Amino acid sequence: MGAEHNTLSKSERLNKKLLIDRLFAGGNKSLLAFPLRVVYMLVIQEREKASILVSVPKKRFRRAVKRNRAKRQVREAYRKSKSILLRALEERGECMVLAFIWLDDNLYASDVVEEKVKNLLVRIVEKL
Secondary structure, three states, X not given: OOOOOOOOOHHHEOOOHHHHHHHHOOOOEEEEEOOEXXXXXEXXXXXXXXXXXXXXXXXXXXXXXXXXXXXXXXXXXXXXXXXXXXXXXXXXXXXXXXXXXXXXXXXXXXXXHHHHHHHHHHHHHHHO
């Protein structure tokens, strides 16, 4: 990754069922920064250094509009601060899959969500 691109391409989205199942099978690391929980695991060389999945359960928000807003906020926050994680993975030559899971019944301001995502990414890098 030469110049830093603040984009979130389709290839950075986690969509392989096998990987998703392995991620949630248990034994993988997870961190909490309320209202978000992130589950992550290192994987063998993938196309992208980091792939993400954002989950906002229907149990939390019955209305799709609210679920979509929460997902959009998390994706945007990750897009803005993913360079923290990507630099660390690049240095170590590793790849990672992450799943952000929304845990609260309330929506939050975008700046709060950004702060929480950044906090989680910094803590993941520290644990690498």
